[in-house]
Amino acid sequence: MDIRKEYLEFFKNKGHDVVSSMPLVPDDPTLMFTNAGMVQFKDIFTGAVPKPANPTATSCQLCVRAGGKHNDLENVGYTARHHTLFEMLGNFSFGDYFKKDAIAYAWEFITVNLELPVDKLWVTIHDTDDEAFELWKEHISPDKIKRFGDKDNFWSMGDTGPCGPCSEIFYDQGEEHFNTEEDYLGGEGDRFLEIWNLVFMQYEQTKAADGTITRASLPKPSIDTGMGLERVIAIKEGVLNNFDSSNFQPIIKKLEELAGQKATSETIGSYRVIADHLRAASFMLSQGILFGNEGRPYVNRRIMRRAVRHGYLLGFRTPFLSEMYDTLCEILGNHYTDLVDQAAYVKEQITLEEARFFKTIDSGMTLFNEELANTKDVFSGEIAFKLYDEKGFPLDLTEDMLREKNLKVDNEKFNSLMNAQKAKAKAAWKGSGDSATEGDFKTLLEKYGENEFVGYENTSYKTKITALLDESFKEVTTLEKGSTGWVMLEKTPFYATSGGQAGDIGALEDNEHIAIIEETSKFYGLNLSKVKVENSTISQGEEVDAIVVNRYEVAKHHSATHLLQSALKMVLGDTVAQAGSLNESARLRFDFTYPKAMTTSQIEEVEDLVNSMIARGIQGSVEELDIEDAKKKGAIAMFGEKYGNRVRVVEFGDVSVEFCGGTHVKNSHDIGSFYITKESGVSAGVRRIEAVCGSAAISYAKSFMNKYQEVQSEVKNQDAITGIKKLKDQIKELKKELEEAQSSTAAPINEIMVGDVKVVVDVVKNGDIKKIVDDLKNANEKLAVLLLQPKGEKVMIVAGSKNTNVKAGDWIKNIAPIVGGGGGGRPDFAQAGGKDVTKVEDAKVAAIAYANENL
Numbered sequence: 001m002d003i004r005k006e007y008l009e010f011f012k013n014k015g016h017d018v019v020s021s022m023p024l025v026p027d028d029p030t031l032m033f034t035n036a037g038m039v040q041f042k043d044i045f046t047g048a049v050p051k052p053a054n055p056t057a058t059s060c061q062l063c064v065r066a067g068g069k070h071n072d073l074e075n076v077g078y079t080a081r082h083h084t085l086f087e088m089l090g091n092f093s094f095g096d097y098f099k100k101d102a103i104a105y106a107w108e109f110i111t112v113n114l115e116l117p118v119d120k121l122w123v124t125i126h127d128t129d130d131e132a133f134e135l136w137k138e139h140i141s142p143d144k145i146k147r148f149g150d151k152d153n154f155w156s157m158g159d160t161g162p163c164g165p166c167s168e169i170f171y172d173q174g175e176e177h178f179n180t181e182e183d184y185l186g187g188e189g190d191r192f193l194e195i196w197n198l199v200f201m202q203y204e205q206t207k208a209a210d211g212t213i214t215r216a217s218l219p220k221p222s223i224d225t226g227m228g229l230e231r232v233i234a235i236k237e238g239v240l241n242n243f244d245s246s247n248f249q250p251i252i253k254k255l256e257e258l259a260g261q262k263a264t265s266e267t268i269g270s271y272r273v274i275a276d277h278l279r280a281a282s283f284m285l286s287q288g289i290l291f292g293n294e295g296r297p298y299v300n301r302r303i304m305r306r307a308v309r310h311g312y313l314l315g316f317r318t319p320f321l322s323e324m325y326d327t328l329c330e331i332l333g334n335h336y337t338d339l340v341d342q343a344a345y346v347k348e349q350i351t352l353e354e355a356r357f358f359k360t361i362d363s364g365m366t367l368f369n370e371e372l373a374n375t376k377d378v379f380s381g382e383i384a385f386k387l388y389d390e391k392g393f394p395l396d397l398t399e400d401m402l403r404e405k406n407l408k409v410d411n412e413k414f415n416s417l418m419n420a421q422k423a424k425a426k427a428a429w430k431g432s433g434d435s436a437t438e439g440d441f442k443t444l445l446e447k448y449g450e451n452e453f454v455g456y457e458n459t460s461y462k463t464k465i466t467a468l469l470d471e472s473f474k475e476v477t478t479l480e481k482g483s484t485g486w487v488m489l490e491k492t493p494f495y496a497t498s499g500g501q502a503g504d505i506g507a508l509e510d511n512e513h514i515a516i517i518e519e520t521s522k523f524y525g526l527n528l529s530k531v532k533v534e535n536s537t538i539s540q541g542e543e544v545d546a547i548v549v550n551r552y553e554v555a556k557h558h559s560a561t562h563l564l565q566s567a568l569k570m571v572l573g574d575t576v577a578q579a580g581s582l583n584e585s586a587r588l589r590f591d592f593t594y595p596k597a598m599t600t601s602q603i604e605e606v607e608d609l610v611n612s613m614i615a616r617g618i619q620g621s622v623e624e625l626d627i628e629d630a631k632k633k634g635a636i637a638m639f640g641e642k643y644g645n646r647v648r649v650v651e652f653g654d655v656s657v658e659f660c661g662g663t664h665v666k667n668s669h670d671i672g673s674f675y676i677t678k679e680s681g682v683s684a685g686v687r688r689i690e691a692v693c694g695s696a697a698i699s700y701a702k703s704f705m706n707k708y709q710e711v712q713s714e715v716k717n718q719d720a721i722t723g724i725k726k727l728k729d730q731i732k733e734l735k736k737e738l739e740e741a742q743s744s745t746a747a748p749i750n751e752i753m754v755g756d757v758k759v760v761v762d763v764v765k766n767g768d769i770k771k772i773v774d775d776l777k778n779a780n781e782k783l784a785v786l787l788l789q790p791k792g793e794k795v796m797i798v799a800g801s802k803n804t805n806v807k808a809g810d811w812i813k814n815i816a817p818i819v820g821g822g823g824g825g826r827p828d829f830a831q832a833g834g835k836d837v838t839k840v841e842d843a844k845v846a847a848i849a850y851a852n853e854n855l
Contacts (some may be wrong), residue, residue, distance in 0.1 A: 439473020
């Protein structure tokens with residue numbers, strides 16, 4: 001049975017809209033990953049936006065719980081049911097049906113469609129929920145309905161917002177298999193397995209300043225449910241562990257084949273961790289979440305390196321994970337086609353990350369084992385940090401290895417070292433980087449609906465001001481002269497920031513008024529433009545001419561980005577994939593996957609290819625297609641983007657076909673010239689190209705011409721290169737003359753013989769006195785030399801001794817204080833510095849006296 005398909009079809013037949021899984025990166029600044037099926041409906045549940053025309057929906061949502069508040073990573077491999085990535089089946093009601101139907105639907109699906117035996121099923125409810133108890137009695141014996149408190153059976157989004165009691169459905173896996181003290185309903189054992197949670201959102205929760213929480217009944221209560229697909233598959237297949245099901249076993253069998261050994265009771269944990277982590281890392285990569293050192297990419301790196309470490313335990317010393325990827329695609333690729341579409345790219349990224357970690361894992365394990373041998377109770381936080389900082393071992397990987405030894409790490413010391421490092425380098429990750437925006441968006445949607453974008457065909461449009469908002473997004477009827485706010489136009493030509501393209505700027509005009517459009521953004525489907533009122537009040541309902549400025553230059557850069565991606569694939573290979581972009585009026589930025597810096601010749605080749613595409617005058621075309629038709633046409637999709645059934649496809653002949661909602665030129669020759677201004681690294685495996693075209697390219701070229709003319713003027717030669725070569729030759733000659741002058745060692749004025757020892761003490765104004773001392777020592781069998789050299793306001797002193805009783809270090813210690821300094825050194829060589837150049841002659845006299853006294 002295809003349980004996923006069965007579930008979605010069941011609720012589709014009950015009138016629910018089937019909604020596709022949203023990206024793992026949620027459009028929610030409070031979450032690191034999509035971690036539940038209700039995330040994409042959160043704004044509906046909270047009332048931020050109106051409920052949809054069909055107030056019921058169903059989905060099978062990919063979820064990740066491996067970072068942030070919801071983190072199951074440390075449990076994976078140690079339990080039968082925890083995963084970093086899993087699929088959550090859900091059905092949702094937005095003020096439509098409530099407890100009666102939700103309970104009836106759940107019971108029907110479990111007992112009729114899944115055919116689970118009734119005698120194995122148990123139900124829990126909130127201890128105050130008598131309504132749920134009465135409804136469940138219609139389906140299951142009352143003695144199999146258990147009541148629990150808030151901890152187990154009450155759900156809320158936070159301190160405020162929708163909340164309500166919940167009802168959980170459990171499956172009894174059998175006392176014969178699980179009989180520990182925790183194997184009771186509500187216990188921590190695995191006998192009673194929770195498979196479905198029905199949340200009854202019937203209250204609005206508020207929290208007062210004194211901490212008091214109150215709950216008021218919602219006028220239209222809602223339903224949010226979640227059922228773990230992996231658990232249900234295991235139950236249907238009669239296995240007691242998710243990893244023994246058909247969802248994981250083919251991967252584990254392939255791993256056994258690669259390792260050349262069967263899993264044993266001692267090694268099975270490693271096999272399960274690897275199977276789980278391969279799934280999570282692969283899905284994240286297929287949606288554009290790469291490997292890195294901050295935020296989501298760091299979570300993906302932690303998952304991958306944990307898998308590699310378990311592979312190391314199984315004997316692997318070279319990359320192996322990508323060899324199981326095709327098996328993963330065989331299991332899930334039919335439903336999640338991105339896995340298949342991005343196969344080459346994902347395999348490449350996995351292999352590169354494995355190789356990076358394998359380079360350091362040997363030395364890291366050696367360091368870990370050395371410290372482990374010295375550890376009695378707590379593992380050194382300093383070594384844990386060194387493993388993280390120098391060997392690439394995430395802290396939780398070290399903790400994972402210690403857990404096997406029943407040891408813990410000194411987290412206090414680790415955190416202090418980590419905080420010290422963060423103080424030196426600003427952390428780039430701040431949640432999603434976005435701030436949550438609140439305002440009257442729901443009111444606008446209910447009153448006016450979404451406004452229409454007409455900017456694909458128009459850069460100016462006569463339209464009406466539907467609504468005005470102040471800077472806090474509160475609806476107002478007017479905006480006064482000099483004020484700033486937001487305008488919602490009935491039909492708008494202004495493109496809202498999305499897909500890497502910057503939002504439009506421009507103006508609103510009529511006979512009397514002018515207002516400047518500073519930016520355009522989307523909020524819950526509303527296209528709103530930030531407006532600054534220049535000369536008089538603007539009002540709701542008035543007609544205006546909406547004029548977009550500089551759109552054409554943005555379109556040039558956006559189209560150039562499409563050509564750039566094609567050129568990069570031609571030069572670097574098809575595994576190159578877009579990892580981010582920015583298109584503005586004066587520049588473009590394109591991030592792409594590639595393991596190393598591009599060579600100068602590769603950069604030139606890409607630049608030449610793009611310019612040749614521009615010169616060819618390739619006609620551009622835009623059409624809306626069914627998503628499957630677009631894929632058949634070879635259209636490239638942006639990782640992590642969620643597309644509907646109909647998609648907009650932008651095409652430039654046989655060169656570029658992409659899913660894209662942005663604005664573009666009609667013909668490639670409209671782009672003008674194209675120059676790559678910079679190629680750099682963003683993170684491991686991700687490079688960045690910055691470039692200009694159109695008017696910005698003309699300005700760029702002019703700036704180089706102006707600089708060249710300045711160079712011509714400075715070198716006084718029309719051929720700047722020839723002029724520079726002449727200057728370099730002159731500098732070379734001058735350096736040679738200077739070196740000869742500095743190295744000259746004309747006989748010092750003060751040179752005397754004390755017995756058979758030559759004594760040289762002098763003040764030397766030019767030359768390298770250390771070299772002079774060395775030369776004198778090489779030229780004499782017995783020598784005591786001390787030279788002083790004024791250098792601006794400072795004095796440099798060097799002393800040397802060869803085959804004499806005078807020790808250079810002691811000599812210089814006696815002389816340096818005279819010129820306000822200090823120093824020392826070996827018996828044969830010493831140097832010092834001083835601050836008082838007026839005492840140089842005094843120091844010279846004292847140095848001679850010291851030599852006479854000690855020889």
